[in-house]
Amino acid sequence: MQLNGASCRIACTNQFSQKLKLMGKGFACMLELLAEPLYILSQTKKYYIIRVYTEPTATLLRCLTTYIFIKGQIKVEKLVVFALSQVVYAACIFIGYWTYFLLFANIRTFDLLPFRPDYQEADPPRRRKICSCLV
DSSP states (O other), X not given: OHHHHHHHHHHHHHHHHHHHHHHHHHHHHHHHHHHHHHHHHHXXXXXXXXXXXXXXXXXHHHHHHHHHHHHSSOOXXXXXXXXXXXXXXXXXXXXXXXXXXXXXXXXXXXXXXXXXXXXXOSOHHHHHHHOGGGO
């Protein structure tokens, strides 16, 4: 009886860790996808200073998170540690780029999302030439 209960606990924790890994990696991907347009915008506008501060800070926090979980006495699977460290990295990238563009960049807020329903472009035929799916 004891063996069946122990194996059930192991199976339940494995299922929980599998779900936690998938949710962590998925959440990290979503955060990075939300920060990606601002990364591209910063590269095209030559705002290199944001990358100088955001990328090393995110990498350092990811490394510290991994170190704390692995060297600490926290009993977590290694892949869960990797997923959590990726969430920390993606959150730092997301917060860094969005904070820079909303607070410090000399850019209008509505320029970040130009294709909203009430947006009027000065040259609509040019947009039709670029891609017919945007019309």
